[in-house]
Amino acid sequence: MLEASQGRIMIGTLKGISLFFSDESYNSSGSPSVIYHSIVLDGERLDPDEELEFPYEKNSFEVDYSAIGFNQTKDLWVYYRLNPEDDWSIIKDPKSTALYFTNLPYGNYQLELKASYEGENFSKTVTSAPFSILKPIYLQTWFILLWVLFLIALGILISTFFRQFQRVGVLKSAFDQKSKEKQIAEVQFKNVWTSSKDGLMLTIDGRKIVTVNPSFAQIVKMEVSELENTQVIDLFSYPEYFTKYISSFLKRVLKRKNEGFTYESMVPWKSGDLEMEVFSILIQENFEGKNLILSVFRDVSSKKAIEQKLRDAKDKAEQANRYKTSMLSNISHEIRTPLNGILGGTEHIMMMRKDDTELISQLDIILQSGERLLNTITSLLDIAKIEANKMNVVYTQVDINSYLATIVTPLKNLALRKGLVLKTSFLKSPFIGKIDKRFIEMILNNLISNAIKYTDQGEIKLTVDRRKNNMILSIEDTGVGMSEEFLRKAFQPFEQESTGNQRLYEGTGLGLNITKNLVSLLNGEISIQSSKDTGTTVTLEIPLPD
Structure with a gap:
């Protein structure tokens, strides 16, 4: 290369001599050119066509490129990016042909390069071979699995130590508790022993x-x-x-x-x-x-003596009860015999002197009083027999519907005399069963007589049903009813809701007590539902033996 006159420079080439005129200007009408050479890592130039993988600790490297432009009126701009999604980074009028990347995160990359004259006349985009930066060790699957296993092992170890420590603590607590319990037991035993x-x-x-x-x-x-x-x-x-x-x-x-x-x-x-x-x-x-x-x-000498006294007292009480029953039986017989004569004679006179209304009225009072006295004596005798266990159950096989109808017939007449209606409802067709005829008659007489006594108007209804092997009897009236307080003691002997000289209804208060005892002897159950001025319903459930 030689300098000629007028600022001209001669440059020798293979094809001859080229002249460069320093005072002349030349505007290139084309676009600049950019060339990707390679990646330089740790001073080593890597193969530009090979897909590379860098360990995470080598995530900083240099990219060698060339950018050529011949437009002297506008600056050369170089664009680059590592991912298609990223924005372009711009280097204006680059002074170096190297790009430096430091501390890149792990992931996949591909370098793209292009050039322009101040944003005009863009060159073609040049791309490198794809390359990737591997995850750091602490984020790699094998390391995470190893770390998880380490944590699990550490957790198991800590848990084992904790359980051992806890077991030691529990054993110590248990030992302390046992020692304390032993001391307490010794004190208690000593107290018991001495006291x-x-x-x-x-x-x-x-x-x-x-x-x-x-x-x-x-x-x-x-x-x-x-x-x-x-x-x-x-x-x-x-x-x-x-x-x-x-x-x-x-x-x-x-x-x-x-x-x-x-x-x-x-x-x-x-x-x-x-x-x-x-x-x-x-x-x-x-x-x-x-x-x-x-x-x-x-x-237990004193206890044995008390037990013997109790046995003696029980024997004496039973003997006294036998005497009472015997006395009541004898007195009943002695009273009922002449009383039956009085009642029979009264009825005979009433039949013979039907026309003497004044006499009939007086004799009717005698008849009613005699029947009342006879019922009282009968009730006392019944309760005495029950207490003495002399009421034995004797079962007889009967047509139950027919037998109950026979019992109710005279009671219907008693209801009619008071202006009441006694209805009977049989929910099942006639059926055969074993019952104690005497007990059933006494029970129905007591309950229906009570219903008639305490009902002034309306009706009384007897309902007969059978459920499995049980006979169900229900006596429902529209009478005065019972208070809730009296219901709690209705089955006790000699109890009446109306008491004293001013009581409204006659009777001894033994009817329900006798009835409950008879039902119990038949292994049955009795219940009462009643309230004041709304009537009473008595329900019986009596087993029918096979």
Whole structure:
């Protein structure tokens, strides 16, 4: 290359000499050109056509490129980006042919390059081969799995240590608790031992006394110190009692060692014979190579005496009850016989003197009073028989509907005399069953008579039903009803809601009590639903035996 005149420069080439005129200007009408050469990593130029993978710790590198432009009026701009989604980065009038990238995050990349003259006349976009930066070790799957396994192992180890520590703590707490419980038990046992009213004795095989409590020493009238380490046989007034029971005693203790056993016996102590209740239990099997036995002695002499007095009192009460029943039976017979004569004679006179209205009126009062007295005597006799258990159940097989209709017929007449209607409803067709005819008649007479007595207007209804093997009877009236307070004591003897000289209704108050007892003898149930001024419903459920 030579400098000529007028600022001209001659440049030698393979094809000849080229002249450069420094004072002339030339505007290129085309676009610039950009060339991607390679990636330079740690001073090493890498193959530009190879897809590369860089470890995360080598995420900083240099890109070597060339950008050529011949437009002297406008600056050359170079554009580049690593992902198609990214915005272009611009280098204006670059002074270097290298791009530097540092601390790139892991992921996939492909470099794109292009050039322009101040945003005009863009070159073609040049791309590198795809390359990637690997994840850091701490984000790779194998490392995460290893870390998870490490954490799990660490958790198991910590859990194991914690459980061991906890177990030690629990064992310590349990030990402390057991020690505390042992101390409490010892204090309690000592308190029981010294304060118990029952005699307590610890023996070896039931033969040698280890120790006794003060109450036992008091029973045998000796001191505790005198009894320790002595022989049990020496406590009895005659040794045969001890030798007779000791072998069987030891067998029973060993057989029921966890439960113990109790027996009662008249014990011939040297201090005097006493009726005693004795409980014995095995405390320890290997105490000095033998069996340690605890025996509890309770003086039941007073209890036995009280029991005997109670038995005597019961016998006397039963005897008095028998006397009462016998007396009532005799008195009943003595009263009912002349009373039947009076009632029969009264009815006969009434039939003979029908036209004498004044006499009939007086005789009717005598007849009603006599019937009332007869019913009272009958009720007293019935309750006495029930209390004496002399009312035996006798079952007879009958057509129940037909038999009940027979019972109700005379009661219908009694209702009509008071201006009431007594209805009967049979919900089942005629059926055969076993009943005590006498008991059923007494029950229905009592309940329907009560319904008639306490009903001034309306009707009374008897409903008969059968459910499985039970006969259901329901007596419903529209009478005065019962208060809730009286319902609680309605079945007690001699109870009436209207009492005193001003009572509104006659009677002894025995009807419901007798009825309930008869129903109980038949293994049945009776219930009452009632309220004041709304009537009463009595329901019976009586089993029918096969």
